Amino acid sequence: AFIRVFQGTPLLMQLFLVFFGLNIFGVGINPWVAAAVALTLHASAYLGEIWRGCIEAVPQGQSEASWALGLGYRDRMTHIVLPQAAKISVAPTVGFLVQLIKGTSLASIIGFVELTRAGQIINNATFQPLTVFSLVAALYFILCWPLSLWARHLEGRFAIATAR
Numbered sequence: 511a512f513i514r515v516f517q518g519t520p521l522l523m524q525l526f527l528v529f530f531g532l533n534i535f536g537v538g539i540n541p542w543v544a545a546a547v548a549l550t551l552h553a554s555a556y557l558g559e560i561w562r563g564c565i566e567a568v569p570q571g572q573s574e575a576s577w578a579l580g581l582g583y584r585d586r587m588t589h590i591v592l593p594q595a596a597k598i599s600v601a602p603t604v605g606f607l608v609q610l611i612k613g614t615s616l617a618s619i620i621g622f623v624e625l626t627r628a629g630q631i632i633n634n635a636t637f638q639p640l641t642v643f644s645l646v647a648a649l650y651f652i653l654c655w656p657l658s659l660w661a662r663h664l665e666g667r668f669a670i671a672t673a674r
Contacts, residue, residue: 516555522616524548529620545617545624549610556606564599565591597668604661608654625649 516524528551529544539547568591576586618627629646633639 513555513559516552517559521548521552521613522619524552525616525620541617541620541622544620545614545622549614549617552613553606553610557603560602560606561595561599564595564602567598568594597665597672600661600664600668604657608657611653611657612650 525545525548528548529539529541532539532544572590572594573586576590581590614624615626617624618630623631625646629642633642636642
């Protein structure tokens with residue numbers, strides 16, 4: 511139910527519900543904390559589903575072989591299933607994290623000053639939207655591109671480990 515709710519609703523609505531919903535119940539919340547909570551809940555739902563799918567993608571024969579060898583659940587998961595699932599999960603996990611970094615721009619709607627909101631504030635002072643938002647785009651690229659490079663590096667390391 512948790513995963514379905516958070517995957518079935520937009521991140522913007524989740525930010526609204528955490529920030530304004532808690533205020534309705536008399537719990538004043540800082541925009542920074544509200545953004546952190548909403549983004550954490552959003553990410554946990556998506557990453558949980560990504561990892562569930564990656565674990566299920568490991569061939570059933572791998573688990574059956576570990577049972578035949580007498581491995582317990584912990585050893586089977588630690589030494590057989592999770593290393594293979596990690597190889598499968600690199601690309602979708604990093605892809606989602608890049609999307610999450612870009613999704614932080616929505617947090618400006620609840621008063622949290624992040625990169626896009628800071629760009630809006632600077633644009634309002636300088637009246638140079640092309641320059642300001644080009645710089646904001648470049649900063650998002652600088653944040654996201656190393657993640658993509660890291661994913662490529664991990665995939666390469668996993669390929670080498672598999673070839674051995």
